[in-house]
Amino acid sequence: MATRNCNFCGSQIEPGTGILFVRKDGNVMNFCSRKCEVNMIEMHRVPRRVRWTNEYHNIKEMKKQSTKN
Numbered sequence: 001m002a003t004r005n006c007n008f009c010g011s012q013i014e015p016g017t018g019i020l021f022v023r024k025d026g027n028v029m030n031f032c033s034r035k036c037e038v039n040m041i042e043m044h045r046v047p048r049r050v051r052w053t054n055e056y057h058n059i060k061e062m063k064k065q066s067t068k069n
C-alpha cells in the first residue's frame with residue numbers, strides 16, 4: 001500500500017493510521033491527525049499560513065534563498 005501525505009501539514013501518513021475525510025462534494029482528503037482535520041475543516045485555515053506545516057516551511061526557505069541571491 002502506498003503511503004499518503006497529509007493534506008494539511010504535508011507529512012507522510014503510515015498505512016493504517018490517520019483520517020480519511022470525504023467532503024459532501026466527493027473530494028477525498030487525508031489527514032495525519034485530528035489536529036490537521038480540525039485546522040482544515042473546522043477552522044478553515046490555509047496550510048501556507050500555519051507555522052507548523054511543511055508548506056509554510058517550504059515557502060519560508062524559498063523566500064530565504066530568493067533574498068540571498
Ligand SMILES: [Zn+2]
Nearest residue numbers: 006009032036
Ligand atoms: Zn497532518
